[in-house]
Amino acid sequence: xxxxxxxxxxxxxxxxxxxxxxxxxxxxxxGNLVIEGVPDIPTSLIDRINQFQNARIAAFSDWxxxxxxxxxxxxxxxxxxxxxxxxxxxxxxxxxFFPEPIAGAGSRNGHDxxxxxxxxxxxxERYQLYLYDLATGVQTQLTDPELRNIEPVQTDDGSGLxxxxxRDNEGNxxxxxxxxxxxxxxxxxxxxxxxxxxxxxxPDNGTAIIIHYVSSLEGEIALLNLAEGEVMLINPVDQVIxxxxxxxxxxxxxxxFTSDExxxxxxxxxxxxxxxxxxxxxxDIPWNVESFDISPDGEHAVISVNAGGxxxxxxxxxxxxxxxxxPDVPVAVISGLTYDATGANIGFTVDAATAPDNAWSYExxxxxxxxxxxxxxxxxxxxxxxxxxxxxxxxxxGLEVPAFIYRPEGDGPHPVMIYAHGGPESQFRxxxxxxxxxxxxxxxIAIIAPNVRGSSGYGKTYxxxxxxxxxxxxxxxxxxxxxxxxxxxxxxxxxxVIYGGSYGGYMVLASMVHYNDRLAAGIDVVxxxxxxxxxxxxxxxxxxxxxxxxxxERDPEMRAHLEAIxxxxxxxxxxxxxxxxxxxNDPRVPAGEADQMLAAVRANGGEAWYLLATDEGHGFRKKxxxxxxxxxxALFLEQVLFGAE
Numbered sequence: 228x229x230x231x232x233x234x235x236x237x238x239x240x241x242x243x244x245x246x247x248x249x250x251x252x253x254x255x256x257x258g259n260l261v262i263e264g265v266p267d268i269p270t271s272l273i274d275r276i277n278q279f280q281n282a283r284i285a286a287f288s289d290w291x292x293x294x295x296x297x298x299x300x301x302x303x304x305x306x307x308x309x310x311x312x313x314x315x316x317x318x319x320x321x322x323x324f325f326p327e328p329i330a331g332a333g334s335r336n337g338h339d340x341x342x343x344x345x346x347x348x349x350x351x352e353r354y355q356l357y358l359y360d361l362a363t364g365v366q367t368q369l370t371d372p373e374l375r376n377i378e379p380v381q382t383d384d385g386s387g388l389x390x391x392x393x394r395d396n397e398g399n400x401x402x403x404x405x406x407x408x409x410x411x412x413x414x415x416x417x418x419x420x421x422x423x424x425x426x427x428x429x430p431d432n433g434t435a436i437i438i439h440y441v442s443s444l445e446g447e448i449a450l451l452n453l454a455e456g457e458v459m460l461i462n463p464v465d466q467v468i469x470x471x472x473x474x475x476x477x478x479x480x481x482x483x484f485t486s487d488e489x490x491x492x493x494x495x496x497x498x499x500x501x502x503x504x505x506x507x508x509x510x511d512i513p514w515n516v517e518s519f520d521i522s523p524d525g526e527h528a529v530i531s532v533n534a535g536g537x538x539x540x541x542x543x544x545x546x547x548x549x550x551x552x553x554p555d556v557p558v559a560v561i562s563g564l565t566y567d568a569t570g571a572n573i574g575f576t577v578d579a580a581t582a583p584d585n586a587w588s589y590e591x592x593x594x595x596x597x598x599x600x601x602x603x604x605x606x607x608x609x610x611x612x613x614x615x616x617x618x619x620x621x622x623x624x625g626l627e628v629p630a631f632i633y634r635p636e637g638d639g640p641h642p643v644m645i646y647a648h649g650g651p652e653s654q655f656r657x658x659x660x661x662x663x664x665x666x667x668x669x670x671x672i673a674i675i676a677p678n679v680r681g682s683s684g685y686g687k688t689y690x691x692x693x694x695x696x697x698x699x700x701x702x703x704x705x706x707x708x709x710x711x712x713x714x715x716x717x718x719x720x721x722x723x724v725i726y727g728g729s730y731g732g733y734m735v736l737a738s739m740v741h742y743n744d745r746l747a748a749g750i751d752v753v754x755x756x757x758x759x760x761x762x763x764x765x766x767x768x769x770x771x772x773x774x775x776x777x778x779x780e781r782d783p784e785m786r787a788h789l790e791a792i793x794x795x796x797x798x799x800x801x802x803x804x805x806x807x808x809x810x811x812n813d814p815r816v817p818a819g820e821a822d823q824m825l826a827a828v829r830a831n832g833g834e835a836w837y838l839l840a841t842d843e844g845h846g847f848r849k850k851x852x853x854x855x856x857x858x859x860x861a862l863f864l865e866q867v868l869f870g871a872e
Contacts, residue, residue, distance in 0.1 A: 252264035252837075258851075259840055259841045259842040259843075259852065260838065260839070260840055260841075260852065260855060261837075261838070261839040261840075261841065262837070262838055262839075263825075263835075263836065263837040263838075264834075264835060264836040264837055265836045265837075265838060265859050265862070265863075266862070268855075268858045268859060268862050269862075272858060272861055272862060272865070273858055275669060275861075276665055276669075276857065276858055276861055277605070278604075278605030278606055278607050279605060279607065279661040279662070279664060279665040279669075280605070280661065280850075280853075280854050280857065280858075281603070281605035282583050282602070282603060282604045282605050282607070282659075282661040283301055283302055283303075283583060283602045283603050284301065284302075284578075284583045284584035284585075284602050284659065285299045285300070285301040285310075285319070285583070285584060285585055285586055285599075285600035285602045286299060286300045286301070286562075286563065286576045286578075286584050286586065287299060287563045287565070287574045287575055287576045287586035287587070287599075288300050288309065288331070288332045288333060288563070289332065289333040289334050289342075289565060289574070290334060290565065290567045290568065290572075290574055291311055291312075291313075291334060292334045292335065292338055292339050292340050292341060292342065292361065293338075293339035293340070294567060294568055294569070295311075295313060295339075296311060296312050296313040296314060296317070297311075297312050297574055297586055297588070297599055298310070298311060298312075298322075298332055298333070298334065298342065299311075299312055299319065299586050299599075299600060300329065300332065301319060301600075301602075302850065303319075303321065304850070305326065305849050305850050305851060306325065306326065306327060306328040306329075306848065306849055306850070307328045307329060307848075308321055308322070308323045308324065308325065308328070308329055309321075309322045309323045309329050309332045309342065309344060310322060311361075312586070312599055312600060315588075315597050315598065315599045316598070316599065316600070316601060317599075319600070322342070322359070322361065323344060323359070325346060327346050327347060327348055327349070328346065328848050328849075329344050329345070329346050330344075330345040330346055330347065330354055331344065331345045331379075332344040332345070333381075335358065335381065335385045335407065336381055336382065336383055336384060336385035337384055337385035338385050340360055340361045340362040340363075341358060341359065341360050341361065341407075342358075342359050342361065343356060343357065343358055343359075343369075343379065343381065343388070344356075344357050344359060345357070345376075345377075345379065347844075349812045349841075349842045349843065349844065350810050350812045350813065350842070350843045350844020350845060350846075350848060351812045351814060351844055352375060352814045352815075352844060352845070353374070353375045353814075354375060354376050354377055355368055355369075355370050355372060355376055356368070356369040356370045356376050356379050356388075356390060357369060358407055358410070367410060368410070369388070369405055369407075369410045369413070370390070370392070370403070370405075370413070371392070371413070374392040374393065375392055375393055375768065376390050376391075376392045376403070377390065377391055377392070377424075378390055378391050378424040378425060378426070380425045380426060380427060380428055380435070381428070382428050382432045383428065383430050383432075384432065385407070386406060386407065386408075386432065387404060387405055387406040387407055387432075388404070388405060388407070389402055389403060389404045389405075389416065389425045389428065389435055389453070390402070390403055390425065391403070391419075391423070391424050391425060393767075393768040394418060394419075395767070396766075396767030396768065397767055397770075397771070398421060398422060398767065398768055398769070398770060398771035398772065399418075399419060399420050399421060400419045400421070400422060400423055400424070400768070401415045401417065401418050401419065402415070402416050402417040402419060402423065402424075402425055402435070402437065402451065403415055403416065404416045404453060416435075416451070416453050416456055417437070417451055417456050417458065418456075419437075419439075421439055421440075421441070421771070422439065422440045422441075422768075422771075422772055423437050423438065423439045423440075423449075424437065424438055424440065425437050425451070426438055426472065426473045426474070427473055427474045427475050427482075428453075428475070429475050429479045430475065430477070430478065430479045431479060432453070433452065433453055433454065434450050434451065434452055434453060434479075435450070435451045435453055436448065436449075436450060436451075436473045436474070436475065436482055436484070437449050437450075437451045437458070438470050438471075438473060440772070441775060442469075442772070442775035442776060443469065443652040443683065443690050443776070444467060444469055444687055444690060444691055445467045445468070445469060445775075446468065446469050446470045447460060447462075447463075447470070448460070448461045448462060448470045448473060448484055448486070449461055450482075450500070461482070461484075461498055462486075462488070462498070462505070464488070466488070468486050468487060468488045469486065469487050469493075469687065470484055470485065470486045471484070471485040471486070471493055471517075472484065472485050472517075472518055472519060473485075474519070474520075474521050476497075476521070476525055476545075477521065477522075477523065477524060477525025478525060479500075480499065480500060480501065481497050481498055481499045481500060482497075482498050482500065483495060483496065483497050483498075483508075483519070483521065483528065483545070484496055484498070485515075485516050485517075485519070487687050490510075491686030491687055491688060492512070492513065492514055492515045492516075492686055492687075493515040493516050493517070494507045494508070494509045494510060494512070494516060495507075495508045495509045495516045495519060495528070495530060495543075495548070496508065497545065506548075507548075508543065508545070508547070508548030509530070509543070509548055510548075511548075512532055514532050514533055514534045514535070514539075514684075515532065515533045515683075515684060516530050516531070516532055517531050517532065517533045517538075518530070518531045518562070518564055519531070519564070520564050520565055520566050520573070521545070521566070522566050522570045522591075523566060523568065523569065523570040524570055525545065526544065526545060526546070527542055527543065527544060527545060527551065527591075528542070528543055528545055529541070529542050529543075529564050529566070529573050529589075530542075530543060530564075531561050531562070531564055533654075533656075533684050535617065535629070535684070536560075536617065536629075536631065536654065536655070536656045536657060536678075536684065537558060537559065537560065537656070537657065538556070538559065538560050538561035538562075539553075540553070540554045540556050540561055540564070540575075540589075541553050541554075542554070542573075542591070552591070552594065554573075554589045554594065554596065555594070555596065556575075556577065556587070556589070556596065557577050557579055558579065559577045559578055559579035559580075559658075560578045560579075560656050560657070560658050561575050561576065561577060561578075562575065562576045562578065563575050563576045570591065571590065571591055571592065572588045572589065572590055572591065573588060573589045573591065574586065574587070574588045575587055575588070575589070577598075578658045578659055579657075579658075579659060580612075580614055580615050580657035580658065580659060580660075581609055581612040581613070581614055581659070581664070582602070582604075582609055582612075582659060583602035583603070583604060583659050583661075584602060584658075584659060585598055585599070585600045585601065585602050586598075586599040586600045587599060604661075605661075611668050612664045612668060613633045613634065613635065613663075613664060613667040613668055614633075615631040615632060615633045615657045615674075615676075616631065616632050616633075616634065617629065617630075617631055618630050618631075618632055620677075620707060620708060620710075620711040621707065621711075622680075622703065622704045622707040623703045623704075623706065623707055624700075626680060626692070626704075628677055628678065628679055628680070628704050628707065628708070629677070629678050629685065630655075630675055630676060630677035630678065630708070631655060631657050631675070631676045632673065632674070632675045632676075633663060633667040633673060633674040633675075634667075634673055634717070635667050635668065635671045635672065635673055636668075636671075637671065638717060639673075639716070639717035639718060639719065640716065640717055640718055640719035641671055641672060641673040641717060641718055641719060642671070642672050642673070642719050642722035642723070642724075642747075642868040642869070643672065643673045643674075643675060643712055643718050643719065643720075643722065643723040643724070644666060644672050644673070644674045644675070644723075644724050644725070644726055644864075645675050645676075645677070645705065645708060645723065645724070645725040645726070645738075646663075646674055646675070646676040646725075646726055646727065646731075647677075647679075647705070647725060647726070647727030647731035647732075647734035647735060647738070648676065648678070648682070648727065648730075648731050649727065649728055649729035649730045649731040649732075650681070650682070650683070650729070650730050650731075651681045651682075651693060651701070651730040651776065652681060652682065652683045652690055652776070653682065653683065653730075654678055654682045654683045654684040654685075655676040655677070655678055655682070656684075662857050662860075665857075665861070666861075666864070670861070670864065670865075670868075672864065672868065673717075673718055675708065675712070677704060677705070677708050679693070679701040679704035679705065679734075680692035680693050680700055680701050680704055681693030681694070681701050694776065695777075695778050695785075696778075696785075696788055698777065698778075698792055699737070699792055701734070702734065702737045702738060702741060705725070705734065705738045705742065706738075706741065706742055709723065709742060709745050709746075720745070721747075722747055722868050723745065723746055723747055724746065724747050724748045724749065724750065724864065724867060724868065725738050725739070725746055725748075725749050725750070726749070726750040726752075726860075727750075727751070727752065727754065728752035728753050728754065728846060729752070729753050729754065729755075729815065729816060729845065729846075730754075730755065731752075731754070732751040732752055732753055732754015732755060732816070733754050733755040733756070733794065734754075735749045735750065735751045735754060736749065736751055736754055736755075736756055736794030736801075736824065737792070737794050739794070739800075739801045739803060739805065740794050740797040740798075740800045740801060741800075743800055743801055743802055743803055746803055747803060747804075747867045747868060748803050748804040748805065748806070748863070748867035748868075749801075749803065749804075749805050749806070750805075750806045750808070750860060750863065751805065751806065751807050751808065751821075751824070752808040752809075752846065753808070753809055753810060753813055753815070753816045753820075753821070753845055753846060754807075754816065754820065754821070754824075755816055755820055756793065756794050756795045756820045756821070756823055756824035756827075757789075757790070757793040757794070757795040757796070757820065757823065758777050758778070758780065758789035758790075758792070758793050759780045759786060759789050759790055759793065760795075760819065760820065760823070761773075761816060761817075761820055762774060762777065762780045762789075763780065764817045764819060764820075765814070765815060765816065765817065766814040766815070769814075769815060777789065794824065795823055795824055795827055798824065798827035798828055798831055798833070799827075799831045801828055801831070801833050802832075802833055803834075803867075804834045804835070804836075804863070804866070804867050805828055805833065805834070805835045805836070806835070806836040806837075806838075806859070806860065806863045807821050807824060807825050807835055807836070807837050807838070808821075808837075808838045808839075808847075808856060809821035809822075809837075809838070809839050809840075810839070810840050810843035810844045810845060810846065810847065811839055811840065811841045811842075811843065812841075812842070812843065812844040813843075813844045813845045814844060814845070815844075815845045816845065818839065821837075821839070825837050836859070836863060838855075838856060838859060840852045840856075
């Protein structure tokens with residue numbers, strides 16, 4: 228280990244209960260689930276958690292074809308599907324019916340009855356794009372089924388679309404184009420070196436904006452001539468810049484994009500194609516402009532600003548960037564901002580910490596807000612839900628780390644769950660989680676979600692603080708959080724678990740290595756256990772992107788470092804109970820990462836539960852699988868935090 232843990236004795240009540248003492252637990256196959264070490268879940272627990280598990284969300288997807296209401300994503304069965312809502316608070320009419328969830332959907336421009344959607348199979352992320360006619364029920368596949376087809380963008384007139392798909396297993400992509408009326412004649416319009424993705428098409432259908440994602444801190448933006456395949460870099464300056472969203476002006480004379488050039492945060496920028504003149508429109512905003520949409524007349528844009536994790540929405544003039552309206556949206560995370568075809572209304576999703584996602588709209592002329600859906604919460608009283616509080620704590624080197632804490636009712640001392648987000652460049656934001664609400668309001672667990680160094684949302688310097696050889700500094704931020712917990716009288720520092728998925732799963736395992744005696748247990752969901760085997764076995768189209776973040780395992784010095792800091796190398800340090808959860812079809816963090824960690828922990832005499840879903844990928848998306856997952860997690864928490872038998 229590269230740094231030592233502070234050793235604190237746990238209370239006697241946390242001595243590992245007898246149910247964990249299993250050298251070779253029986254492997255049970257229950258439908259698509261493979262289970263080891265998880266005991267039967269009591270009916271009383273299932274009944275308690277059932278209402279929380281039946282909460283639904285309704286996310287705004289797009290304005291419906293022909294301007295007839297909206298499209299939303301919601302679940303009424305096993306998976307989330309596309310539904311139509313004709314009027315605010317009207318009936319949800321299901322449009323798609325698949326055993327796999329729909330990954331994204333939108334209306335075909337200029338047509339009254341057609342939508343486009345994307346889906347994969349079993350979480351394998353080999354997405355296919357489809358055109359669906361609401362009037363006839365006819366479905367047409369637009370893409371090559373042998374490829375992973377992502378980032379679709381359609382023309383303004385609805386004649387066709389472009390998208391990207393891997394060209395090889397080395398992280399290079401082709402950009403494809405197809406006409407909706409003749410999808411079999413799809414064609415490659417650009418062979419890109421690296422991860423170049425399309426983001427908009429000019430009004431005359433002749434040019435596309437494409438962005439090269441190198442890392443969270445570096446990228447390029449360019450114009451692609453769709454007929455000739457020629458590429459023109461828009462901003463070839465000699466500095467490292469990151470780009471995100473982009474769109475053409477309504478008349479095609481300029482493009483708008485977000486970048487962090489000469490700033491810590493993403494600004495909205497206008498680039499005049501003919502003159503090359505560039506103007507920053509949001510220099511006065513000290514946070515990331517995370518998304519925007521341009522009005523059909525080209526005069527205004529609606530923007531969403533990520534202000535410390537919550538969203539601020541503004542309508543600005545594209546002439547000079549001045550704010551012309553500030554919609555009084557709920558305090559929440561706002562996403563999906565989309566003008567309707569007339570420019571009269573803007574649709575979006577409201578995702579608040581204490582209420583499930585709902586679709587809303589904003590009337591530009593009057594400022595009126597309209598709620599279109601009212602998502603169910605299983606009959607629960609949302610007034611009892613816990614609102615998170617933004618705090619910060621000081622890490623080992625003086626860095627201030629922001630975090631959100633969910634405090635249960637009562638004086639405590641409460642047991643604690645540390646939630647480690649993934650990414651690693653993601654950011655915990657206070658969205659709705661029925662699981663968080665169950666753990667906090669029903670189980671009385673305080674939840675702390677830190678945005679450790681390397682998280683996005685706090686400037687590009689902060690994002691880069693964990694790169695390369697500094698990887699474990701983010702784990703030290705967890706150690707500093709444990710110190711902070713020690714000083715809080717309402718929190719029980721002898722009863723702390725850590726939970727996380729993907730990169731957050733690595734954070735769980737690394738924290739269990741370094742702070743084993745300060746943690747009661749860990750819950751690792753699709754987590755990285757060894758950086759070298761992860762980089763060697765993740766899908767090739769992702770490998771180079773991950774090397775820019777974690778380091779290149781082909782370099783001997785970096786390989787030795789990655790091996791040294793990997794939890795698998797240090798698994799002997801873990802003696803506290805561990806719950807490992809994995810999807811068999813995961814293309815990002817292959818199932819072997821979970822299997823090798825499970826084997827190592829057990830070989831060292833450690834105690835672990837194991838749950839594998841054979842029809843899932845990078846996380847569980849099917850309701851029955853998720854239900855069992857969180858029922859098992861609740862039982863695990865009862866065992867390790869409350870000493871329940």
